[in-house]
Amino acid sequence: MRSISNGKDRQLTVGIDIGSSNIRCAIGSIIPDANRVKLLGISSTPSMGFRKGSISHRNQLIEQLEKVLFEAETMADVKVNNAVLAITGNHIRCLNTQAATALNRNRSNGVSGDRAIVETDIDQVLNLSQAISLPPDRDILHTLPQEYSVDTLKEINNPIGLTGRRLEGRVHLVTAATSAMRNIVDCVEEIGIKVNGLVFQPLASAIATLKHDEMQLGVTLAEIGSSTTDIAVYHGGAVRHSAVIPIGSGSITNDIAVMLQISIEEAESIKIKYASAKASLSSPKLEFDLQTENGDGKRSISEHELSRYVEARMQEIFHLIINEISRADIKESLTYGLVLSGGGAQLSNISALAGDLMGMRVRIGTPKHIDGITDIADLPIHSTTMGLLLWPILSNDFAQSNHISMNTFFQKLIQSFKELF
Template sequence: MIRSHRQNEKYIQTGLDVGSDKICCAILEVDPGSNTVKLLGIGNSPATGIKKGSITHRDQLIDEMDFALQEAQTMADMNVQKLSLGISGDHIRGINTQGAIAIGNQNGTNVPTKNDITSADVHRVLDLAKAISLPVDRDILHVLPQEYVIDTMDSIKDPVGLTGRRLEARVHLITVATTAATNLVSCAEELGVEVDGIVYQGIASSIATLEEDEKNLGVVCVDIGATTTDIVVYHEGGVRHTATVGIGAASITNDIAVMLQVGIDEAEKIKKTYGSAKASMSSPDLDFELPAQNGQIKRKISEHELSRYVEARMVEILQLVMREVSRADIKEKLTYGMVLTGGGSELKNLVGLAQETINMPVRIGNPKNISGAIDVASSPIYASAIGLAQWKNFGDDLSLIQITESSIKGAVNKIKKIVSEFF
C-alpha cells in the first residue's frame, strides 16, 4: 500500500459527526508515535435538520453543527480552523474493482522488463482501478486498497521496491451521492472552518474501535445510528464490503411510541431505562408505570412485554446487516465476528441477542487508546467523531482519501460559482 507521510509530532485534529439524532464534535490531540489520542474537547447538539444523511432544514442544521463545535471549542479552550467531516446515508455504495499496469520499459518489444515498483506506479494502477463509469450524480469518496498482485504473487500489501513486470491493484471504492456530499460540506463551511477531509462514518467508527488483528483475521464493524446503520467488512487488513441500511435505533423508539401511545421523547426514555434487546433477560414480574395522558388513569406494562417488541426490531436490524455481510461472501472467514458501536449499541443485552442471532462472536466497540476525559470519550456514541479526528493518523489511506477529495471539492466550488452567477 502507499505509505503516506506521517510525522511523529503530536497534532490537533477535529472531527464532526453529523448524525440524524445528534451531532458530535470531538477535538483530539493525536500522537502518531504511540498511536494514542487525548480528548481535548467534545460537544453535542440534537440533530433535527438532517435525516438518513439527507439535509431537511439547512439553516437549522448549520445552527446545530455550530452549537456542537462551539461547545467542543469551549471545553478545549481553542478555536478550530479545520475539521474532518463524517458522511453517511443510504446513498453510500461500496464497489470492489481492480486495475493492472505493465512495469518498466518495453525495450522495443511487447514484453516489459522487470523493474522496481515505485510509488508513481502504485498511483497509476490505483488511478486505473478507480476509473470506473459512474452516474453523473455520484462521486468516489474513498479508494481503499485490498491487496496488490505482482505477476503471479498475490496478497501483497506494499509493492513499492519489489520487482515485477505487471502490477495489479484490487481495491474497494466507496461512492457517495454528489449532492449529499456537497450540501453537507457547504453547511460545515458556513461555520467559518475549512473541511480538510470527508470520511465515511463507517470507516471512522472502524478507525476508533477496531484492532489490527481484527481487521486482518476478519471482522464486521456495525455502527448503529438513529436512522441508519453503517456496515464495514474487513478481512486480511482490507475493506471487503461497505453498506449503509436505512434503519437504526430510532425505529425501536418509534415502535415503543406507537405501542404504548406515548411521545417520542418519553419512548426514548422508556427504551433506555426498561428496554432489553433480549426479552428472555427481562423479568415478566417487573412492571413500570406509563405516564397518564388526556385524563386517563396510569397504565402499567412489564419489562418483558416491552422487550419483546425491542427484540423483534433489533433482530430485523441484525438480519439486514447479515444480508449485507453475506454479499461479501466471507462470513466463514470473520474470525472476530462483529463489533457493534454507535448509540444503538448501548441497548441492554444486545451482545447476547446478536451472538444468538448471527452465530458469531460479538463485542461492543468503544473508542480505544484514549486519554483525557475517558469517562466521556469511552462511550460508543462518540466512536465516529473520535475516528474522524484520527483519520490522518490512519497511514496508508490518508493520501488515497486526499486523492478522491478533489472531485467532491470541485463539485462544491462549481455549485458556489453557479450560485454567485445568479445572485
C-alpha cells in the same frame, strides 16, 4: 476567520459527526509519536434539519452546528478552523473493482524489461480503478486498496520495491451523492470551518474500535445509528464489503412510541432505562409506569412485554446485517465475528441476541487510542466521533484515498462554484 489559540504547542484534530438524532463535535490534541489523541472537548446537541444523510432544513442545521462547535471549543478552551466530517445515508453505494498497469518499460531509458514498482505505479492503479461508469450526480468518496498482484504473485499488501511486468490492484470504492457531500461541506464551511475530509461513518468507527488482529483475521463492524446501520467487513487488513442499511435504533424508539402511545422523547427514555434486546433476559415481574397525556388513570407495562417488541425489531436489523455479510462472501473467514458500535450498541443484552442469531463471536466496540476525558470517550455512541479525531494519524486511507478521491470531489466542487459565478 477562526484561529487556533494555542496551536504553537499542540496539533489539534477535530471531528464532526452529523447524525439524524444528534450532532457531535470533538476536539483533541495529537500526542506526538504515540498514535494517540488526547480528548480536550466534546459536545452533542439534538440534530435538526438533517435526516438519513440528507439536509432537510439548511438554516436549522447550521444553527445546530454553530452550537455544538461553540460548546466543544469552550470545553477545550481553543478555537479551531478545520475538521474531518463523517458521512452516511441511503445515498451511499459501495463496490469492489480492479485495475492494472504495465511495468515492462524502464522509466529512464524506455527499454522493455522488468523493473521495481514505485509509488507512482500504485497511484496509477488506484486512479485507473476509479474509471468506472458513475451517474453524473455521484462521486467517489473513498478508494480503499484491498490487495495487489505482481505478475503471478498474489495477495500483496505493499508492492513497492518488488520487480515485475504487471501490477494489478483490487480496490473497494465508496461512492456518494455529489449533492449530499457538497451540501454538508457547504453548511460546515458556512460556520467558518474548513473541511479536511469526509469519512464514511463505519470506517471512522472501525479506526477507533477495531484491533489489528480483528482487521487481519476477519471481522464485521456494525455501527448502529438512529436511522441507519452502517456495515464494514474487514479481512486481510482491508475492507471487503461495506453498506448502509436504512434502519437503525430510532426505529425501536418509534415502535415503542406507537405501541404505548407516548411521545418520542419518552419512548427514547424508556428504551434506554428498561428495554432489552433479548426478551428472555428481561423480567416479566418488573413493571414501570407510563405517563398519560391527560393525567387520567395509570398505565404500566413489564420489561418483558416491552422487550418482546424491541427484540422483534433488533432481529430484523441483525438479519439485514447477515445479508450484507453474505455479500462479502467471507463469512467463514470472520474469525472475530461481529463488533457493534454506535448508540444502538448500548441497548441492554444486544450482544447476547446477536450471538444467538448470527452464530459468531460478538463484542461491543468502544473507542481506543484516546486519552483525556476517557469516561466520555469510551462509550460506543462516540465511536465515530473518536474515529474522526484519529483518522489523520491512524488511517492509511487518509493519505491515499483522501488525496485522490477527495481532491477529485473538491475539484468538482470548486468548478461548480466557478460556473455559478
